[in-house]
Amino acid sequence: MHSGGEHVAARPRPTARRIELGHELRELRQQAGITLEDAVKGLSFSETKLQRVETGFQDLRNAGDLRKLLTRYGVDDEDETERLVELQRTASRQDWWTPYTVATMSPSMPRFLGVESAAQAIRAYHPTCVLGLLQTERYAKAQHEIAKPIEESTTEFIQKSVALRMKRKDRVVTSDDPVKLWAILYEPALRYVAGDVDIMREQYEEITRIAKLDHVTVQILPQSVRGYLSLSDFTLLDLGDKLPMTVQLDTGAGMSLTDKSREVGRFTRMFEALSRSALPSEATPEFLQQLTREITS
Structure with a gap:
């Protein structure tokens, strides 16, 4: 692997552990043939809460409640019980991005950050701007400043959003445990000047630098494409063998996440079609050099 700078330790991932615990609890309940309603009978929490626990939206803070559920599901192996209790403890800790949160953050953003942190591989397409995981700090700030009058965002929101984006990147x-990234960028998104020419030159150089990393693939979809084209951005998050793949979509009201197999299959086919339409990754450096020449001429 090419060096990307100083290595940083892997972050704690409580949301990822919540999703993992919820997935396991749902499987255990279904294997036991127990409904949500029957599972919570006589316990101190509601059917709605258990459903949120199973989908990773809420943690189960009380280890006693977890033990009661496991007994009800027929789990009598003490080692297995202790493993799940330890998973529950980890899931209850504070997430790494908490210092970057603000009141105006999208309600679905924390869950996305947790899923992204758990991902072993990410495939993403963006038709209108440089993908966030490839952005420079100046490009990210310029984007927010352009949108500030429309979104009525505060200076604090912009500062924390940009800092959060850089931490995700x-x-x-720089991680000792880097996530595999395969990004497809649409040519018009690269031609759109966010800020000024100097910011864009720096951004092209940054994409070129990151694309050289062994675990990163960057393709460019030319404007003259004759094949499949999507006008909406999306991200496929591969969480490994234990958890279902998840799709993240941006909407006008924020973002949505789904692990429904039909939707995951559809967006997987979309990404594969876009990849076939895009230039090979080997052509990315020269394409970006040509854009640099064009904007500076």
């Missing part, structure tokens, strides 16, 4: 460029 760390896992691609």
Whole structure:
């Protein structure tokens, strides 16, 4: 692997552990043939809470409640029980991004950050801007400043959002446990000047630098494409063998996440079609050099 700078330790991932614990509890309950309603009978929490626990939206803070559920599901192996209790303890800790949160953050953003942190591989497509995990700090700030009058965002929100984006990017460029990234960028998104020419030149250089990393693939979809084209961005998050793959979509009201197999299959086919339409990754450095020449001429 090419060096991307100083290595940083892997971050704790409580949300990822919540998702893992919830997935395991749902499987155990279904294997036992117990409904959500029957599972919570006589316990101190509701059917709705258990459903949120199973989907990773909420943690189960009380180890006693977890033990009661496991007994109800027929789990009598003490080692297995202790493993799940330890998973529950980890899931209850504070997430690494908490210092970057603000009141105006999208309600679905924390869950996305947790899923992204758990991902072993990410495939992402963006038709309107440089993918966040590839952005420079100046490009990210310029994007927020352009949108500030429309979004009525505060200076604090912009500062924390940019800092958060750079922290997310760390896992691609400086982590001891880097996530595999395959990004497809649409040519018009690269031609759109966010800020000024100097910011864009720096951004092209940054994409070129990151694309050289062994675990990163960057393709460019040319504007003259004759094949499949999507006008919406999306991200496929591969969480490994134990958890279902998840798709993240941006909407006008924020973002959504789904692990429904039908949707995952559809967006997987979309990404594969876009990849076939895009230029090979080997062509990315020269393409970006040509863009640099064009904007500076």
